[in-house]
Amino acid sequence: RLHSTGMGIWAKSGGINSKFGLTSTELLEAINMLEKEQLLHKFTMIHFHIGSQISDISPLKRAIREAGNIYAELRKKGAENLQCVNIGGGLAVEYTQHEGANNRNYTLSEFSGDVVFSLREIAKNKNEPEPDIFIESGRFIAANHAVLVAPVLELFSQEYDEKALRLKEHNPPLIEELFDLYNSVVEKNAIEYLHDSLDHMESLLTLFDLGYIDLQDRSNTEVLVHLIIKKVIKLLKHKNFNEILQIQEQVQERYLLNCSFFQSLPDYWGLAQNFPVMPLDRLNRRPNRSASLWDITCDSDGEIAFNAQKPIFLHDVDVTKEEYFLGFFLVGAYQEVLGMRHNLFTHPTEFSVSFNDDSKGHELTNLIEAQTILDVLDDLDYDTKDIERRLKQHIEDNESLDSEGKKDMLGRLYVMLSENGYLRTITTKGE
Structure with missing residues (x-):
């Protein structure tokens, strides 16, 4: 649990009052417990997280320096197989489409350069091997897909x-x-x-x-x-x-x-x-x-x-x-x-778009239809069988309809319940 915090909505993910992580005291206690149980050699990675969508590079640089020093100090405490630093997530996605309103003040190149340089310099100054670096930037990886x-x-x-x-x-x-x-x-x-x-x-x-x-x-x-x-x-x-x-x-x-x-x-x-x-x-x-x-x-x-x-x-x-x-x-x-x-x-109908290697065509794959109205009601624990029974009984009791009319209304009802809740429209092309 680093002292350094991020910025924005998820800043509370970092800092000494964060929900996640171990304090310095707890880290030392954990090292002692591992050593006592002869498991210290299994300790290979430290991990921290100071928030998602970090807009400013400065808090991250402070966190990297703090984590780098913790890495070096833990190795000096006997964790000789500790060789990995996981810097968590936080790499921001540029959501803005308006000039001068950027969501982050750094580039991907600056981000990676600062991480590698800071950890390398700390390891060098403390005479420890440079760590392998891991990152879990799920938002950055997944947003574009x-x-x-x-x-x-x-x-x-x-x-x-x-x-x-x-x-x-x-x-x-x-x-x-x-x-x-x-x-x-x-x-x-x-x-x-x-x-x-x-x-x-x-x-x-x-x-x-x-x-x-x-x-x-x-x-x-x-x-x-x-x-x-x-x-x-x-x-x-x-x-x-x-x-x-x-x-x-x-x-x-x-x-x-x-x-x-x-x-x-x-x-x-x-x-x-x-x-x-x-x-x-x-x-x-x-x-x-x-x-x-x-x-x-x-x-x-x-x-x-x-x-x-x-x-x-x-x-x-x-x-x-x-x-x-x-x-x-x-x-x-x-x-x-x-x-x-x-x-x-429910979720809209989903599909994947696969582009051909020659970049001249594409195909739609992995089609997942939106849930029907009955499916959604069932997921929310409504008794859909009882709903269908009551609707059918109301139609049967309707004296203004003859048998063909009742049959037609019941068919229309089941078609509606078997579709999703989004509107369906037919567009007439202009001249």
Whole structure:
């Protein structure tokens, strides 16, 4: 148990008050016990751990020096077969996808160089042999092996198009002004008109609360403001990206994803761990919609909210006509085993992608289907046989259905229970 500690969420893994390891006094007692039982020659390795995802190299360097001196001192105490130092985990994964917001301040080369140099110098200065070095960086090794792929089911603003606009013969003056802003906005005045429309919306919502405008007026307000936002983004998409950055919080889009963050990204929910996310197609087009992401669970925490310091930008797509998939990267460490059946969502369907040696093709292997609804209920100790019996009895007791109708409903029910809880959609390709 080293005195040195790491940094960040898992810093408590190290230090004199850590849950793990032996103190100096306990180490000496252990050496005496081994010697007394004539087992000291079996003592070949020391191990320490100061935390996962160590962002700063300095605490690690201190820990390596401390462990190196403990190694040398134990050898001088008679542990002549001690020849290995296991430095545990801690090698950080670079999760960030934003410039200037790195998760670690060192490279892999610097990390390995500092470890080897420090232990070698201590061994040399204390006239002991250089130890063999072991490392257990599970996160660093495993994170890259998995990607979560989730389709976008809906964009929040898609319902706001001109078809939804129901202007009256006589509209409140501010709505008339919004309509005029929408029709007259051009690249030169785009930012100004956007700000005007947002101000008008606040005023109109206040008028609705006070009872001066009706629900149709409120709906027209929302539709017009969303239409103006879309038009402004379209006008500015070829301009300097900084102009969109200035209005990103005001024009953010909500993307509904067919996944569960609790199940597939538990470290995001539990530890605020950000994972790189990007669209898997349209990579030749600049995304211009600042985005927040919603999963399909009935929990308000199932959201990756928009963050102006770490913004996500996605494309403006019509998912009723074309598919749009997002990829969440570096999810191969801990996410699968920590994933919970919150809201009764099971793990998504999994498979391995094997690339051919010529790099010209690939194949999908090791397909593992997501659990069915009945499987999940069974795992949570529900009596699925009793559930099936009761549902079947309810259908049989339904006097509004004839025998064919009951048979059809029962068949549909069993199909539903034999599938997983994620939504199934059919996308119609556009012209």
